[in-house]
Amino acid sequence: MADDARRVLAAAFLAVACFVGLMGAAPAAHAQGVELPSITAKRQDGGVVLDFVANLTLSRAVEDALRRGVPVYFVAEAIVKKPRWYWRDERVSHVSRSWRLSYQPLTSAWRVSLGAFSQSYPSLEEALTTLTRMARWRIAESGVDNTDRYTVDFQFYLDASQLPPPMRLDLNAQSEWKLGVERTIPVE
Numbered sequence: 001m002a003d004d005a006r007r008v009l010a011a012a013f014l015a016v017a018c019f020v021g022l023m024g025a026a027p028a029a030h031a032q033g034v035e036l037p038s039i040t041a042k043r044q045d046g047g048v049v050l051d052f053v054a055n056l057t058l059s060r061a062v063e064d065a066l067r068r069g070v071p072v073y074f075v076a077e078a079i080v081k082k083p084r085w086y087w088r089d090e091r092v093s094h095v096s097r098s099w100r101l102s103y104q105p106l107t108s109a110w111r112v113s114l115g116a117f118s119q120s121y122p123s124l125e126e127a128l129t130t131l132t133r134m135a136r137w138r139i140a141e142s143g144v145d146n147t148d149r150y151t152v153d154f155q156f157y158l159d160a161s162q163l164p165p166p167m168r169l170d171l172n173a174q175s176e177w178k179l180g181v182e183r184t185i186p187v188e
Contacts, residue, residue: 033057034156034181041080041139041152041187048080048093048140048187054132054156059176062158063124065167071102073162074131078139079153080187092150093140098159099131132156150187156180 038053056074058066066072077096081089100113109120110127121127144150157180 034179036154036156036181036183039154039183039185041078041150041185043144043146043187044136044138046142046144047138048144048150048152050078050137050139050152050154051135052076052133052137052154052156054181056128056132056179058124058128059179061174061176062179066101066103066124067105069103069105070164070167071100073159074099074101075155075157075159076134076137077155078137080140080144081151081153082148083151089151092143095137095139097134097137098162101127101131144187152185152187154183154185 034057035055036052037055039051041048041050062072075096075098077094079094080092082092083089097114100111100118102111102113103109103124104111104120107120109122110124111118111120112127112130113119114131119130121130139152158177160177
């Protein structure tokens with residue numbers, strides 16, 4: 001009987017040790033993705049302006065690539081549409097902005113570039129804050145009537161097509177490189 005008790009105790013101890021070992025070896029969960037807690041489109045001076053705030057959480061693969069010097073591009077696109085009952089919605093305007101996020105290892109600085117303008121930041125969080133907030137972005141210059149209804153199809157995403165070619169080989173199978181969000185909102 002003592003031998004049976006020892007075997008049961010040893011088996012239980014081994015099961016607990018294996019469970020604890022597996023839990024310690026499992027990688028920590030790292031949330032990733034894009035959320036849009038705030039987005040508004042308003043009429044202004046015959047056009048439409050868009051304000052948005054995105055919460056961006058990078059995956060480990062994206063952050064590791066950035067730290068190794070691979071630049072990553074984020075794109076915001078907005079399409080202003082006027083609904084029509086007899087045909088597809090009329091596209092009033094289509095605009096996009098592309099940000100380049102890169103890490104400079106020699107200076108330990110993060111650089112955000114928008115067109116010819118670029119700015120350096122001491123931390124990744126500050127750099128991400130810059131590219132995830134936009135105020136009074138003019139997405140339609142003219143052609144917006146005050147009496148008609150309009151909607152805005154908005155997208156914010158990581159543009160994997162601008163990555164270096166060796167990194168693009170198998171990105172369709174890797175979910176950590178698929179960061180993006182889409183929304184359709186009415187123009188106020």
